[in-house]
Amino acid sequence: MGVGIEVSELNAWYGSNHTLQNINLRIPANHATALIGPSGCGKSTFVRCLNRMHETNPVGRVTGSVLIGQLDIYTQASPVEIRRRVGMVFQRPNPFPTMSIYDNVASGLRLNGYRNRVVLDEVVQRSLEQAALWEEVKDDLKKKSGASLSGGQQQRLCIARALAVDPEVMLMDEPASALDPVSTAKIEDLIFQLKSQYTIVIVTHNMQQAARVAENTGFFLNGRLVEFDATHKIFTNPRDKRTEDYITGRFG
Amino acid sequence: MEIRIQVPNVAGESERIQKPAGSSFPDSGSSQSPARAFLQSRRSSAFADRIFSAVILLCALCIFAIVALILYELVSGSRLSIDKFGVAFFFRSAWDPVNGDYGAFPFIYGTLVSSILALIIAVPLAVGVAVFLTEMCPGFLRAPLAFVTELLAAIPSVVYGLWAIFVLVPLLRDSVNPFLIRVLGWSGLFVEPNYGVGMFAGGVILAIMILPIVSSLTREVISAVPQAQREAALALGATRWEMIRMGVLRNARIGIVGAIILGLGRALGETMAVTMVIGNRPEISRSLLDLGYSMASVIANEFSEASDNLYLSALIEIGLALFIVTIVVNALARVLVWAVTRGAPVRGA
Ligand SMILES: Nc1ncnc2c1ncn2[C@@H]1O[C@H](COP(=O)(O)OP(=O)(O)OP(=O)(O)O)[C@@H](O)[C@H]1O
Ligand SMILES: [Mg+2]
Secondary structure, three states: OOOOOEEEEEEEOOOOOEEEEEEEEEEEEOOEEEEEEEOOHHHHHHHHHHOOHHHHOOOEEEEEEEEEEOEEEOOOOOOOHHHHHHEEOOOOOOOOOOOOOHHHHHHHHOOOOOOOHHHHHHHHHHHHHHHHOOHHHHHOOOOOHHHHHHHHHHHHHHHHHHHHHHOOEEEOOOOOOOOOOOHHHHHHHHHHHHHOEEEEEOOOOOOOHHHOOOOEEEEEOOOOOEEEEEEEHHHHOOOOOHHHHHHOOOOO | OOOOOOOOOOOHHHHHHHOOOOOOOOOOOOOOOEEEEEEHHHOOOOOHHHHHHHHHHHHHHHHHHHHHHHHHHHHHHHHHHHHHHHHHHOOOEEEOOOOEEEEEHHHHHHHHHHHHHHHHHHHHHHHHHHHHHHOOOOHHHHHHHHHHHHHHOOOOOOHHHHHHHHHHHHHHHHHHHHHHHHHHHHOOOOOOOOOOOHHHHHHHHHHHHHHHHHHHHHHHHOOOOHHHHHHHHHHHOHHHHHHHHHHHHHHHHHHHHHHHHHHHHHHHHOOHHHHHHOOOOOOOOOOOOEEEEEEEHHHHHHHHHOOOOHHHHHHHHHHHHHHHHHHHHHHHHHHHHHHHHHOOOOOOO
16 A cells, blocks of 8 residues: 655755755655656655655755655665665666676665565566566567667566565656557556555656546655646646646646 | 958959958958968878888887787796696696795786785775875865875885884784784684795785775876766765765776876886795795795796706796786786676776
């Protein structure tokens, strides 16, 4: 079962660049939440604050609190524990190039000491099927490396890798930006299935995609959360003029 | 001014291309943008390209020529000894200038053993230093520490030799060796007599000398691993050590093997410091604390004393042996890299 996320007074910096300013937001459990906004507005930075990835940047700094379920991730747990519960798919695919496809998907479980072959085989197959990649790679799971796949296949491999550890929350930073329409549709189907059990946060530049998969949508602009509401409201009757301008394509 | 990419004006299609209404953009037919005019005025440079490849090819061939020349000189210089002892020269243990009886085996053994010893000591240390410097070191310490490690490489080897004689050898003789004898004596590798100087001292000084090159190359390879790989491991819940193993070392391993090979190359050919501490006795002993000799050392030590032609020729043949050993070791290392990487489908970053 997924858990909700409650963000309050979140601020993030890259050096002196105040990238996120006073973000307050409640992301409901077992729903998909879309984040939209123009390039450079801080969407990636925001999702990276949800699994404490932002602080791995040498100049990254965060203040404020993020509750995942009941847990304050910045004070009550270590980053390692958090990241085991909060999976992430990065904006740019980053499979492990020296590992086979199989090992890439199994890497999360192996990392945590999981060695049972039969279960690993099952998990790898299930994750690759969920990520709509199984049919394309099933014949050379252990022969081909993660780097030998196409960009879109690599992204789906990364999705499978994140799914394999069965996280409670799934952060997806533009998971479909390098995919063709068919794979994109499969990923959207996946999000549809997943959201009954996981909490999903998806960053996207594709408004239709946000409208199709997410119950709630947040609009970011220049490091601030301008508006957060039910997706249909954002797209049909936004409260803020800037949101309306953005979704109607008047700027961005 | 805003730069826009224009649709090429294909003959016959030009009338179909419409200018945007109210465009202030100059008509490409009459006046072109300066960048485009410049690019179009350049001729194809196929000729320059051909010259360039010819020059490069020449440089590459030079390398082969030099190697062939060295080999030729070594073989012709050792003619006498080759005629007298044949291939057996490389496997004989005799070294008796008085009676004109020579063999290269103790020297080959000494060079290989001291170099391998050096690798065993230096590689874990060098990789540790590199990982520390790139992944864990606080920022303000990084540059000074890296600088100091690299400075080690700039010290002349005779200075290492002196330091070894005055500091390292007494230290080994009085503290380290007795300990090794007590703990590892059962293996036969560390047994009395303990002179201080010897094969082990040679290995240790070589280890110190190759440490900087192995660690600075490893550091470069490690910093070339994309940040995204580290993040990928971290996002799966890796601890820092797991991240280093999975996201960093695994990706860098081929480069690290390359660094080790370069270090080994340096160890095999190192002369001065080794000569000063290895003991200079052409014998093969199981104990690493015993005296030994290396190929480079014997050439350096005895070349000026070589009184007759056979002696000189035997020394040159040792040079040939060193040449061959270096090539064989490098080839083996390459096979190793190939074998290691064959299982996993690919090369690292
Ligand atoms: N590693 C970094 N170091 C310094 N500044 C950064 C770094 N990454 C992002 N920034 C800055 O933070 C701001 C927000 O970047 P972020 O990547 O969060 O944008 P985004 O909304 O995800 O954009 P996009 O839609 O293009 O992915 C940008 O102004 C960018 O310049
Ligand atoms: Mg982004």
